[in-house]
Amino acid sequence: MTQDEDNKKSKTIANAEFVVTESSDLFDFLTLKLIHQSRNNIKSLLIHKQVTVDGGVVTQHDFPLKEKQRVGIVRSVIRGQKENEQLQIIYEDTDLIVINKPAGLLAIADHKNGLSAYHLLTDYVRRTNPKARIFIVHRLDRDTSGVLMFAKNEKLKRALQDNWGSLVSLRGYVAMVEGRLREKSGRIHSWLKETKTLLVYSSQKAGGGLEAITNYQVVDETPNYSLLNIQLETGRKNQIRVHMKELGHSVVGDTKYGAKTNPLKRLGLHAHKLELRHPFSNQLLFFETEVPENFKTLAAKGNSR
Missing domain, CATH: 3.30.2350.10 (Pseudouridine synthase)
Known part of the structure; x- marks a missing residue:
């Protein structure tokens, strides 16, 4: 990958720590370690005080690093x-x-x-x-x-x-749903309408509402629950929740759309990934979050026997 190609694609990173193995300026060190980050994004980390050296915040691009020092990336938290x-x-x-x-x-x-x-x-x-x-x-x-x-x-x-529809190239979710799916992957295509009481429902009649397309794949399952990776081709209100109900496997905790259980004590739906093209710079931006721990814990219970 060329430098220009690397600069066009930006990937977020989780909290991380790196050990310095040889003397270097901080910015040069970060460009070598954060290979999926553009130079501008690395500058942003420094500007917003998200880089530490041995636990102390550093914003200076040419800060001199010494062997065995620890460089950390700390995501900001608003409390x-x-x-x-x-x-x-x-x-x-x-x-x-x-x-x-x-x-x-x-x-x-x-x-x-x-x-x-x-x-x-x-x-x-x-x-x-x-x-x-x-x-x-x-x-x-x-x-x-x-x-x-x-x-x-x-x-x-x-x-x-x-231009949201044309700019967005990936909308990825993870969902914990009730039961085990017979078909481990599939595509749901329907038209969504909303009642006066704000309940969204699905119709197979073409043109009978807003077109909605959801792709899913089972990634783990227990006797009672399934963890799905979901990719949306459209982004309609309550789309995943309605389509999972239509499939006969409501999202856990979603009593509005038919769920009978709530093992996570919350709705079992998480927006996991988003990729889109910046409308002005043309930079491809990719953002990813961790799957919530309680999703993974519940999914793992089926494999612990």
């Missing part, structure tokens, strides 16, 4: 008063903020609830610029966790929203 008010920032630059939204937190406030990811992030950006604003680009259900993107200016927000 609220409750556990589900803690936001992990998985990517930030001058245009974008991408977070790992916890289950139970609204993306943006409604008339009943004032606290939201939007509220917490607005407070965060205004710590350094009292006039700063953020703009929501897409949404996740309150009880769905995972990758959620915000723009830092209205021009980018509009460009993303107006």
Whole structure:
């Protein structure tokens, strides 16, 4: 891969630590270790104080490293008063903020609830610029966790929203559903409508609502539950939840769409991956979060016997 090709694709990274084996400047060291990060993204890590050397934050590009020092990458965390008010920032630059939204937190406030990811992030950006604003680009259900993107200016927000379907190349989710699926992979294609009571339902009649396509694959299963990888070809309201109900395997904890069990004490749906093309720079951005630990623990129970 050439440097230009590397700069066009940006991949987020989890918290990490590296041991220095020979003397080097910090920026050069990071470019060698973070091979999927563009130079601009590495600069962003330094600017936003997400790089440490032996536990201390360093922002200086040419900071001299010595053998055996430890260089860490620390993702920012915005802490609220409750556990589900803690936001992990998985990517930030001058245009974008991408977070790992916890289950139970609204993306943006409604008339009943004032606290939201939007509220917490607005407070965060205004710590350094009292006039700063953020703009929501897409949404996740309150009880769905995972990758959620915000723009830092209205021009980018509009460009993303107006071209979302053509810019996004991957929308990956993981879902814990009830039961064991007979078909271990498949494609669900239907048209979704919404009732006056805001319940979404599926129709096989072409044109009978908004077209919705969901691809799924079983990655693990127990006698009572299945863990699925899901890729969306469309992004409709409640799409995965409705399609899983239609399949006869509701998402766990989703009583609205037929679930009878709640082993995770939350909705079993997590936005795992998002890949899209930046509308202005043409850079390919890829964001990924870890599968929640309780999903993996429940899935592993079927293999522990």
